[in-house]
Amino acid sequence: MASFTASSVSFSAVSCSFKQNKVSSLGKASLSFSGNGSSSRRLPALRFRVSCAAKPETVNKVVEIVRKQLALPNDRDVSGESKFATLGADSLDTVEIVMGLEEEFGISVEEESAQSITTVQDAADLIEKLLEKK
Amino acid sequence: MASTMKYVRVPPNSASLAEARQRVFEFFKTACRSIPSIMEIYTLDDVTSPSQLRSVISSEIRKNAHITNPKVIDMLLFKGTEELCNIVEHSKQRHHILGQYVLNREDRTHDIGNKDQGASDFLKSFYKSNY
Numbered sequence: 001m002a003s004f005t006a007s008s009v010s011f012s013a014v015s016c017s018f019k020q021n022k023v024s025s026l027g028k029a030s031l032s033f034s035g036n037g038s039s040s041r042r043l044p045a046l047r048f049r050v051s052c053a054a055k056p057e058t059v060n061k062v063v064e065i066v067r068k069q070l071a072l073p074n075d076r077d078v079s080g081e082s083k084f085a086t087l088g089a090d091s092l093d094t095v096e097i098v099m100g101l102e103e104e105f106g107i108s109v110e111e112e113s114a115q116s117i118t119t120v121q122d123a124a125d126l127i128e129k130l131l132e133k134k
Numbered sequence: 135m136a137s138t139m140k141y142v143r144v145p146p147n148s149a150s151l152a153e154a155r156q157r158v159f160e161f162f163k164t165a166c167r168s169i170p171s172i173m174e175i176y177t178l179d180d181v182t183s184p185s186q187l188r189s190v191i192s193s194e195i196r197k198n199a200h201i202t203n204p205k206v207i208d209m210l211l212f213k214g215t216e217e218l219c220n221i222v223e224h225s226k227q228r229h230h231i232l233g234q235y236v237l238n239r240e241d242r243t244h245d246i247g248n249k250d251q252g253a254s255d256f257l258k259s260f261y262k263s264n265y
Contacts, residue, residue: 096192
């Protein structure tokens with residue numbers, strides 16, 4: 001969503017002869033983004049999770065995803081306070097982890113919030129906040 | 135309908151490397167967010183999973199991680215966006231997706247970054263694959 005709004009801003013600078021296209025593409029674009037099939041399918045399952053989700057559980061899930069993504073061996077300690085950089089993730093890894101979390105929890109992380117994630121705890125807190133908003 | 139969603143044009147100039155990085159991340163996010171619809175279009179549910187496709191996309195991006203010229207990065211992004219558009223609007227077919235992104239990832243001789251290294255280029259491309 002964030003990336004699309006950025007591109008629509010640049011689109012308006014292009015030319016007004018494209019106005020028709022822009023309006024129709026915006027309308028269709030919002031449709032196709034909201035029609036993201038898997039997230040709407042996942043919502044019913046999320047309802048159960050929200051009612052019984054405790055913070056440690058979220059953190060554990062995040063740790064699990066991080067571990068799998070960075071292929072860390074089991075003896076490597078990953079806690080709430082571990083920074084992604086110290087675990088050997090570069091910036092693309094961080095984005096990928098965030099996308100994995102988006103898919104796992106059925107949430108959608110905004111551009112600015114994604115920038116601020118540096119530790120596992122940050123990610124878990126953001127997830128909790130987004131789950132509550134639902 | 136899917137084609138208009140993908141009118142994410144990359145404007146021609148990234149002012150700096152930092153801006154180019156941001157564009158790369160946005161492209162990656164757009165690609166990851168379209169993975170569910172891709173899996174639905176080409177019915178990839180029994181051959182792969184969203185996380186595997188995610189890692190394929192990130193490895194393709196990483197192949198060019200050593201580039202420092204923002205204009206080259208823009209060009210690569212343009213090509214990546216074009217590829218993503220083609221896939222999302224069903225201009226490709228299942229066997230294209232399978233051959234290029236799903237199967238035989240381990241068998242390919244991946245370049246370690248520096249493309250002109252050692253052995254003959256012809257052989258390298260030959261081993262790499264048809265695609």
